[in-house]
Amino acid sequence: MCRRLSGRTGFPGRVVLAEDHFLLRDGLIRLLGAFGHEIVAAVDNGSDLLTSLTGLRPKPGLHPDEGDNRRVLAVLAYLER
Numbered sequence: 001m002c003r004r005l006s007g008r009t010g011f012p013g014r015v016v017l018a019e020d021h022f023l024l025r026d027g028l029i030r031l032l033g034a035f036g037h038e039i040v041a042a043v044d045n046g047s048d049l050l051t052s053l054t055g056l057r058p059k060p061g062l063h064p065d066e067g068d069n070r071r072v073l074a075v076l077a078y079l080e081r
Contacts, residue, residue, distance in 0.1 A: 012036035016056070018049040 015037050019025035026037070029039050041052035 012038065014038045014040045016049065016052050017042040018044070018046070020044045064069050 012035065015032055015045060017025060017028055017032070017039060019028060019042075025042055025044065029042050040056065041048075043049050043052055
């Protein structure tokens, strides 16, 4: 499934979701999943979010500048500061 949003194609991606309200978090997981996004982690606090983010790794076989890998590398670089 691919939709145009604000001039960009909305290809499915990997998502780390942080939301402390269970019902909202569960609804977002279902909504994003319905649009083909892979929920890598869904957490309810900042500490677990940081743990989830530091565990992220680029997808093997993709060039570092491709899609999700570029975003993952940016997050990892930010966390290492």
